[in-house]
Structure formats: C-alpha cells, structure tokens
Amino acid sequence: MNTDYFIEGYCHIKNNRVLLNGEPLFTEKKPDFASFIKSVYQHFETDYPKFFKMDKLSKLAFMAADVLLKNSGRPVNEEENMAVVLSNRASSLDTDRRYQESIDDPDNFYPSPAVFVYTLPNICIGEISIRHKLYSENSFFIFDKFNADHLWHYSKSLINHKKADAVLCGWVDVEGDDYDAFLYIVSPKGDDKHKIEEITRLYFTQ
Amino acid sequence: MGKGVAITGMGIISAIGNNVAENFTSLTSNKIGISKISQIDTIHKDDIMVGEIGETNTQLEQRLDIAENQWSRTVLIGTVAAQEALAEAGISDINEVRTGFISGTTVGGMDKSEQYFYDYPENPSVRQHITGLHAGDSTNKIAKHLGLKESFVTTISTACSSSANTIMLGARMIQSGQLDRVIVGGTDSLSKFTINGFKTLMILSDTYNTPFDNDRKGLNLGEAAAYLVLESDAMVEKNKKNVLGYVKGYGNANDAFHQTASSENGDGAVLAMEKALQVAGMKPEDIDYINAHGTATPNNDLSEGRALIRVFDKKVPHFSSTKAFTGHTLAAAGAVEAVYSVLALQNDTIFPNLNFKTPMQEFGICPVTELKKKKLGTVLSNSFGFGGNCSTLIFSKEA
C-alpha cells in the first residue's frame, strides 16, 4: 500500500491576502470581510452569481477552493473523486448569530430561510461540491485549533482505502471580521511530502 | 473487509423512551412520541408537533447528579445516553485502553443561548451558557463527565448525517488501529432556532409526520441522543465481550445539488449506498431491511425512494422510516437509527413505518407498515443531511 502522498498545492486567505502555494496572488486592504471577499471574487473573475447568496464561511471556503482547484491543473467541472474534509473552530457561529437576531424580537419576527440554510458548517462543503461537481466523501470537524494530525490521518486513510483519489482538506474559520482559510490538496503526486510537520509548517507560513 | 468492528454497547434517550429497553417497547407497541411542544415556549406551539423527551432539564440534572442550570439540554441528554452505552458495554475503567469519543451535534447549546441571550450583560450566574453555545463544547463536557483523559475527542457537524458520520469515522479508527474502542453517536435538543428555521423552510408538518405517504406534509422535529460503543476484534476477544452487532459497511457522498434540498433522483444517496455495500463486500440482495432516512418531507421521501429503486432495482428490500415515532432528531438521527437497526437485528423484527396510508404516485414501492418478524442478517440505514451530505451504514448480526 502506497502511503507516500504529497501536498499538491495549497491556498491561504488571511490578513487581506490570497496566497497560492505561498505566493501572494492578491492583496487588498478592506475595512471588513464582506468587502474583502467580494474583491477577491471580482479579482479572480469568478463569475458565479450564487456566490453573493452565500454566508461568510461559504464565501471564504468557496474562494479558497476555487483559487486552489483552478490553479491545480485540474479541469474545473469534471467529475473527480476528490474528497472534501474541512474543519474549524467557530463552526457556523457567525451565521448562527445573524439568524438568531432575526428571531430575537417577537414584534419584528421574520426568520430568513436564506440565512437559516447556512447555519451549519458543512454547507460550505456543499457549495464547493456543487461548483466543482464533487460527489465525493465529505466531512466537517470542529476542533479548538488547527489540527494537522487529524487531517493527516483522515486524508491518508481516505486515499489508502481508495475512498478518494485526492483530498481537498484544511481549515476555514470566520467570526465577525476575523477570517482564516488554509486549504490544501493531498494526492499521490506533488513535491511536498504529506507529513504532519509539513502541514503545520504550511499552515503557519504565509 | 479485514477487521471487524463490534458494537458492544448502546444507549439512547428519545421521545419514545429514556433507555434502549423503553425505546424497543415503544417501537414494538406502536407508541409514538409525537406531541404538542411543552418545554419550549415558542409562538409556533399551536401549529407544530414535535418529538420531545419527557424529562425536564431538572429531572435530567437530578438523574445525572449535576448542578442546576450549568449544562445545555443537548449535553444532559447526551450524557444520559453515553452513560447507558458504557454501562451496557461493561466498561468501568474508561481510560484502560485507547478510547475515543466522537459526537455529532448541530445545535450545541443553542437552547440556553436563546433562553438567556438578554440576561448575559446583567446576570453573571447564567454566563456559563455563553461558551456552552459552541458545538464542540457539548462534546467536551460529555467526554469530561465520562472521565475520558488524553484521548481522541472530536465533534462532527454535517447536519442530519452528523452521527452517522461519527459511526463511520469511529469504525475506521478501530480498523486502522488508532483506537481500541470508541464511543460514537450524537445529541441534539429542540430549540427555537431549529423550529423557526425549519418552519421558514416550510417543511414542518402541523400534524403527525407520515413518511413515504403520498400526502405527506413535512417533518416533525425531535430531540434525542444516542451513542454506541465500538470495539476492535482484539478487545472483544480479550474481554470475552458480548457483541450486539457489527458495523459492516459505511459510505458517504455529496449530492452536489443544493444547499438543503436533495436532488430529484437521489444521486448522493445512491452513491452513499453503493459505497457502503462495497465496503461491506455485499450485493444489494444481501440487505434484509432498510431503516430509511424517511423524514416525511415531500423532497426527501421522493428523492430517497428513487435512490432505493436505483440501487436495488426491482427488488427493494423491506424498508421503513421510524421517524413517525421519534420525529427527525437531526444530528442524533443517524445514531438513533443505528440503535434501532441493531435492535431490529437482535430481535429479528422490522419496525413499522407508521401513519402510512397512500402510496406515492411517483413509484410503486411501499414501506412496511406493521411490526414484522423476519430473520434479519443485515440492516442498511440511511442518513442525509443539508449541505448534500449523504451517509449510509450497514449493520450485521455476524462478523
């Protein structure tokens, strides 16, 4: 059984910047997350109107995945067995709060269906799957902090057991205007060895 | 499949009983748990029905011997169910071997947040619920109460397939040798948050839910917690454990269709079932009974029914949804129905799909509507979540 896998590519979205494989592709100082991520969407000519309906977490995960997958040499919109395993700390708290506000006031009580559907962290995986036609295994984990160990085990085991040819995994966290995305692709090809220390190093390198 | 994953303990608390035995009695005597809501003061109380656990928070706190109003109901019921599972598995020293805890939840401590939201600034005595809102907090509290130290503890939040996915992950970690045993399952209490959310999606029924019926009006929300203890072959052998059943197959796929709705032909569901069959090394005809997701929403039952026909062709096995008993217990549903699947295997009994009258016009398959005795070797259980997350588990009597 081949257990030598590689980190084929990775993408950070953090601190007003989008980096691909450590190289900054886009930098723009904006006062808040909403305007920043919109500028990212526009910069990369994403052309996907449903983007504007998403919540913050989905927008962040969606853009990180889009930048990474588009530049991975993988054809977009082609069925591929790429599993998606994401994690974060805040779950969907940011959207939960927004939704909660809509049901707090009994005199102005109009819960929004469009907000409610995003009150689960794994909806962002759904958005990525819809965009890239990934009918693959997917899961969302909640940890206190970035957990390279678990992601390493999980993605390795998915490929080992032929559950997936590659795994899109990482960390996407949003709370208020704080955001932090680090997605990477684990696959049997690439230059960077898939090791726990390497994942941790890449996560912190930006 | 190389290594077996044995189920050695189960615990559950739901609208139809406070433990496994009570749930079984209800399932075999058509005692449903759907009623008007009594424990949450919601403006929708007259136009929804829910599957509510009978015990109040105070009763649960007394039963667990913990201080008043420290924990969310999600944690209270989760602890009750997890303790029962451990007791049945005969585990007294939880740290004796590598034991993990993987729990699924969607609401976490939402019940308390909505209750005390406006009191936080003024009232320090309720501020413990601020940190309790976090989904991972419920898992950590239960793990701590069970006495787990230095072990693998995580929360999976993939909507209504969350606890099905904990069983899948737990089984894998046993098979890969990372853990000797693992407690898997999920817990979700009722909250205004989910009631209003599902209400606004217009998929709540104002009466008893009727899975797979042509005139189904939607789901009843429910609350529950259920956990299973999974152990490796070596552990079973070493401790001469009584095995209740085995996790034989599992599969997960994304429907890649819509944030919340299932695709018309159940693409994700088909893939999940096919993967689970493949992992189990089984053919469709090897399945004796299917515990369907069957939420009784127009969308789910049509999509799932079509998926069943696609996977099983003309020979769809006996199937039923037990959600007419419990309501849809969200993140807990997969584990609740895993417990029911094992009970079905142990007792060679198919639980009825209650409230079914009229076959759906789109296809000819009908659920089992009366309690049925049948020799069961394998049970397949489906759980589908928002975000397109589709999971299938296969349980077997023999390894």
Place this chain on the structure above:
Amino acid sequence: MSELKQELKEKIIEQLNLEDVAVDEIQDNDPLFGEGLGLDSIDALELIVMLDKDYGIKLADPKEGRKIFESVQTMAAYIEENRSR
C-alpha cells in the same frame, strides 16, 4: 402598479443578493425562476417571507408561491389584490 413593480424589482435584487443584476434588466414578464433570473427554492421561501413582512400576506403552502412568483407582473398583481399593508 408600475410603482409597485419598480419597488419589487429593487427588493428582489436587494433581498436575494442579485449583485450582478440591475433594476432595468428585469422585465415585467421575465420568468423569475429557472431561465430568466435563475432563482431557486430558497429564494422562493425568501419571497414568501417578503410578502408577509412588507405586504402582510401569509402563504401557508410553498406551492402557492409558484404561480404568484412567475414574474414581477404576476407578483405585483397578486400583492395589489391581497395586501393588508
């Protein structure tokens, strides 16, 4: 009526986050769902909330929405007839 239609177009763009659409791009008889504006089932639910919130119209069954939300024209006609605010 034409004022109401103008108002509806603005609200649809705002409420449903149609960032790339301008008011004058929506014709009165353009289909809102499927081809046309490409709205989906969640948008339909959001429009149902809007009917309630802004015009005091309560729909009990999402299926009723299908006819009402065919176009801005049908929406406006329905609102004129049934509004309580």
